[in-house]
Amino acid sequence: METVLQVEGLTKxxxxxxxxxxxxxxxxxxxxxRQGETYSMVGPNGSGKTTTLKIILGLIFPTDGKxxxxxxxxxxxxVRERIGFLPEDAYLYDVFNGEDxxxxxxxxxxxxxxxxxxxxxxxxxxxGMQANRKVPFRECSKGMRQRLALAQxxxxxxxxxxxxxxxxxxxxxxxxxxxxxxxxxxxxxKTILLCSHFLAEVEEVCDRVGILYRGKLVGEGxxxxxxxxxxxxxxxxxxxxxxxxxxxxxxxxxxxxGDGEVRLGKATGDQLWAVLQALREAGGEIQEVTKPxxxxxxxxxxxxxxxxx
Amino acid sequence: MTPQIGKLILFVGAMLVAGxxxxxxxxxxxxxxxxxxxxxxxAKMTVAEARxxxxxxxxxxxxxxxxxxxxxxxxxxxVEQARMVKDSGLMSITLFGMLLSIFxxxxxxxxxxxxxxxxxxxxxxxxxxxxxxxxxLGALIILGVIVAILTVVLVGVLLLQAHVIGVPQAGQPxxxxxxxxxxxxFAAVMxxxxxxxxxxxxxxxxxxxxxxxxxxxxxxxxxxxxxxxxLYDLSTKMVGASRFVLWLFYHAVPPLQDFDFRTNxxxxxxxxxxxxxxxxxxxxxxxxxxxxxxxxxxxxxxx
Numbered sequence: 001m002e003t004v005l006q007v008e009g010l011t012k013x014x015x016x017x018x019x020x021x022x023x024x025x026x027x028x029x030x031x032x033x034r035q036g037e038t039y040s041m042v043g044p045n046g047s048g049k050t051t052t053l054k055i056i057l058g059l060i061f062p063t064d065g066k067x068x069x070x071x072x073x074x075x076x077x078x079v080r081e082r083i084g085f086l087p088e089d090a091y092l093y094d095v096f097n098g099e100d101x102x103x104x105x106x107x108x109x110x111x112x113x114x115x116x117x118x119x120x121x122x123x124x125x126x127x128g129m130q131a132n133r134k135v136p137f138r139e140c141s142k143g144m145r146q147r148l149a150l151a152q153x154x155x156x157x158x159x160x161x162x163x164x165x166x167x168x169x170x171x172x173x174x175x176x177x178x179x180x181x182x183x184x185x186x187x188x189x190k191t192i193l194l195c196s197h198f199l200a201e202v203e204e205v206c207d208r209v210g211i212l213y214r215g216k217l218v219g220e221g222x223x224x225x226x227x228x229x230x231x232x233x234x235x236x237x238x239x240x241x242x243x244x245x246x247x248x249x250x251x252x253x254x255x256x257x258g259d260g261e262v263r264l265g266k267a268t269g270d271q272l273w274a275v276l277q278a279l280r281e282a283g284g285e286i287q288e289v290t291k292p293x294x295x296x297x298x299x300x301x302x303x304x305x306x307x308x309x
Numbered sequence: 310m311t312p313q314i315g316k317l318i319l320f321v322g323a324m325l326v327a328g329x330x331x332x333x334x335x336x337x338x339x340x341x342x343x344x345x346x347x348x349x350x351x352a353k354m355t356v357a358e359a360r361x362x363x364x365x366x367x368x369x370x371x372x373x374x375x376x377x378x379x380x381x382x383x384x385x386x387x388v389e390q391a392r393m394v395k396d397s398g399l400m401s402i403t404l405f406g407m408l409l410s411i412f413x414x415x416x417x418x419x420x421x422x423x424x425x426x427x428x429x430x431x432x433x434x435x436x437x438x439x440x441x442x443x444x445x446l447g448a449l450i451i452l453g454v455i456v457a458i459l460t461v462v463l464v465g466v467l468l469l470q471a472h473v474i475g476v477p478q479a480g481q482p483x484x485x486x487x488x489x490x491x492x493x494x495f496a497a498v499m500x501x502x503x504x505x506x507x508x509x510x511x512x513x514x515x516x517x518x519x520x521x522x523x524x525x526x527x528x529x530x531x532x533x534x535x536x537x538x539x540l541y542d543l544s545t546k547m548v549g550a551s552r553f554v555l556w557l558f559y560h561a562v563p564p565l566q567d568f569d570f571r572t573n574x575x576x577x578x579x580x581x582x583x584x585x586x587x588x589x590x591x592x593x594x595x596x597x598x599x600x601x602x603x604x605x606x607x608x609x610x611x612x
Contacts, residue, residue, distance in 0.1 A: 057432045060611040077434040085432035091425035093354070095361040107350040108433045152429055162432075 003071075004160050004191045005056065007031035010065035012051050012215075025051040027215035029065070035159075038182075038192040040202040042300060043212030049195040050088065052212070053164050056193075057085055069160060081109065084158035088165040088195075090149035094138035098129050098148045101137060105152045123151040127181065143174035150181060160191045167198050179204055199296040209296065211303045219303040226299045230291035233264040233272060237284040244282030251275055318560055319587075323594050330597070344439035351435070351443025352450060359413065359451045368412075369455055372405045376462045380469060387474045387486040394470060395493055396575035398463035403500045403569065406456055410504045411527040413451055414511030417444045419520040422612050431612065438604035445512050445600065452504045460497040464490055489574060496570040499585065503568035506592040507531060509599040510563065516607040533558055534565035563595045564588070 010029040013022035026048040033039045041049045054060045056067050058074035069079045092101055102123055106116040124130045127147040137145065146166065153161060166182065167175040175198065182205050186192060196202050202209060209226060211219035219226055238260055245257050253267040254275060264275060276286060294302070330337070341348075359365055379394045418441070421427040430440060467488040474486040507530060514526040533540060537559060544555035567588035573580050 057428075059428060059431055061609070077436070080432065080434040083432065085429060087425060087428045089425075091428055093358055093426055095358055100357075104350065104354050105429065105433065108347055108430065108435055110346055149429075156433075 001034040001036070003032055004035050004037075004069065005031065005033040005193060006066075006068045006071075007052070007056065008066045010052065010055060010067060011063045012048070012055060012060070013063045024215050026055070026062075029212075029215065029217055031210060031217070033160075033191060033193055035191055036189055037208060038186050038194065038206045040194040040196060040206040040209045041212055042196065042199060042202055042209060042296070044304070046214075047212040048215035049212055050164060051215075053085075053162060053193075053195060057083075057162065081156060082158055083160045083162060084153035084156060086146075086149050086153040086161070086163045086166055088168055090145040092137050092145070092149060092152065095136060097134045097136050098124065098140070098144075098151070099133040101148060102151055102155060105155045109156045119155060123154055126154070126184075127151045128177075142169050143171070143177065146170060146174065146178060147181070150178070154185075158190070160193070161185060163192065163194045163196075165196055166194065167196065167201055175201065199300060203296045211300060213304050213307050216307075218307045219299065223296060223299070224293070226296075226303075227293040230293050231266060232292070233267055234288075234290050234292060235262045235264070235275065235279065236260060236287040236290075237262060237279050238287055240279060240282050240284035244278075244284075248275070248278055248282065251278060319591050319594065322598070323590065326594060326597055340436070340438075344436055344442075347435045347439045348443040348446060351430070351440055352446035355417070355444055355447025356450050356454075359447070365409070365412075365451075368405065368409065369458065372401055372459055373462050376401050376459060377466060379463075380466050390470065390474070391467075391486045391488065392575045394463075394467060395489065396571060398459075398466065399493065399496050399500065399571040399574060402456060402459045402463065402497055403503070403571065405459070406452060406500055406504045407507060407531050409455060410448070410452055410508050411511065411524060411531065413448050414508040415515055415523040415527050416520060417448065418512065418515040418607070419518070419523055423520065427612055437608050437610075441512060441516065441604055441607050442600065445509065448508050448512075449505055452508065453501060456497060456501045456504070460494060463497070464488075464493060467493065487577060489577065492570075492574040492580065495580065495585075496574040499568045499570050499588070502589060502592050503565045506563050506568075506595050506599075507534070507565065509596040509603075513599040513603040513606070516603040516610065530562060531565065533562045535569075537562065537564045537566050564591065568592065 008030055010026050010031075011024065012026040013024050015022045025046075029048070029052060031039075031041075031052075041052065043049050051060070055062050056069070056074065067074060070082060072079050074080070093104075096104070099120060102120040103116050106119050111119060121130075124133050127150055129144065129147055129151065132140070132144055135144070137148065140148065146169075150163075150166065153163070163182070167178045170178060179201050182192065182194070186205060192205075194202065194206065203223060206223075208220065208222050210217050211226075232255070240260075248254055248257050248262060251274065253264045253271045254262060255265050256263040262275065262279065264272065267275070272289075276289075279286060376398050379397055385393060421430075421444075427440070431437065467490060471486045471488040507527070510530050511523060511527045514530075515523040518526070540555055540559045544552055544559055547555055567584065570580055570585070572578070
């Protein structure tokens with residue numbers, strides 16, 4: 001599969017009067033995003049996510065390292081014809097309404113009047129802003145602003161979409177709408193680079209995740225790879241006799257017997273079968289047997305914790 | 310250290326810039342041809358944005374009222390009145406034009422960076438110099454429209470007064486109200502050219518600094534540029550380093566006062582066409598150099 005975005009040894013040091021030595025915002029970062037993939041950079045505030053995005057987009061310049069998109073440097077205008085960018089907190093001209101804004105951004109790609117009109121209609125429909133097309137941007141709600149900002153990022157039907165905190169500041173309904181829009185774009189085959197604080201949303205839409213901490217990539221992979229193999233089995237059970245707890249706890253692989261829940265460590269099929277038999281004998285009715293994986297939140301906390309140590 | 314040195318510097322500079330432009334004509338003509346649609350879109354957007362700014366609308370209305378109010382002064386002799394109306398009207402155009410130039414020019418680039426509206430634009434196939442030129446062109450259109458409105462109002466006032474006061478009476482030269490419309494329009498056009506120079510220099514400052522620094526720099530430019538002869542006189546009285554600094558200022562800052570034909574027009578003094586051409590030539594040179602450097606600096610600015 002073609003590599004769409006390649007970041008090699010990216011380093012950014014900010015210098016100021018107060019910090020003449022410099023502050024390393026990004027430290028030797030390597031990234032590779034493949035065509036059709038949805039990749040998310042997650043990390044706490046100040047981990048270098050936005051700085052990385054700004055370097056990728058050519059808004060700021062790296063101290064060291066190289067970034068290529070579709071095999072070319074961002075300064076090549078043909079690259080920017082194939083990408084779309086949604087900035088954090090939707091910075092658009094607030095005196096214009098949605099229709100005028102999209103018309104303006106479409107014009108920057110050299111679309112003619114008819115093509116612009118058609119594209120604006122298409123985008124307003126996609127983001128559900130047809131009814132509010134004449135509302136000035138400054139009078140739009142946060143959700144409407146984010147949807148318009150997404151629409152401007154899609155104005156050229158980009159192959160690579162870079163989204164910086166697309167759900168930031170949205171209420172749960174707005175977050176859900178935005179997530180659904182991103183999933184729709186994913187279905188349409190877009191390559192997406194997403195930065196977000198909302199790990200649940202990342203979990204829902206992303207194929208691979210990179211965890212950034214203090215400018216470094218401290219973990220990368222699919223959620224399955226990052227989470228690793230499940231290390232425990234959870235049996236949900238009801239109606240178990242209270243006196244059976246001690247007997248169950250003594251069984252091999254059982255690590256905890258709680259209220260309506262028995263936790264096992266790594267167990268073979270026979271060992272699991274033995275526990276299930278014992279539960280039945282104790283009068284329990286088996287509800288569910290699961291092998292839960294750690295959530296992205298768990299993985300994130302673990303990865304950051306390991307680096308801190 | 311005479312004005313002749315200034316002329317020599319201007320000539321050498323013009324030759325140098327012309328040489329560079331001729332040698333690099335393929336590159337910049339190609340770039341301009343490719344980038345023109347983006348430049349024009351950004352210029353139109355800048356104008357549309359300014360049109361919706363209430364502050365700008367209010368200021369224009371205020372200045373229109375000030376110029377229109379010149380109509381009510383009637384205690385002077387017709388000659389004095391014509392002089393006063395032309396002088397005050399042209400001064401209003403210059404003064405408010407300069408203030409608007411600072412207001413419009415200084416807030417353009419830094420404000421775009423501070424409010425981050427520049428991000429989605431630069432992420433699109435728009436070169437940084439195209440953005441800068443688009444902003445400059447937009448500013449020129451805004452200032453052009455405002456100067457045109459103010460000039461029309463001033464011309465209206467002059468025509469009205471000429472109509473009311475009427476033609477000069479025989480044997481009473483003081484009864485003549487000379488509206489001198491072509492001269493007034495010429496002076497207004499020259500004021501506009503001064504604004505174009507000032508705005509280009511403001512773009513240069515704003516390409517490297519914040520809004521506050523740009524405003525301070527623009528006011529300094531305007532102040533020094535409008536008092537160049539005073540600066541020259543002062544420099545002749547100085548010695549040592551201060552003399553050199555003033556000399557440097559005198560030659561580096563555009564001679565905005567050379568665009569000011571208000572006194573000539575108000576007093577009916579013939580306009581020196583050579584001086585006007587020289588001012589325009591120097592102005593064009595300042596604009597080209599300022600925009601070239603602004604593009605160069607802005608290309609490497611971290612936004």
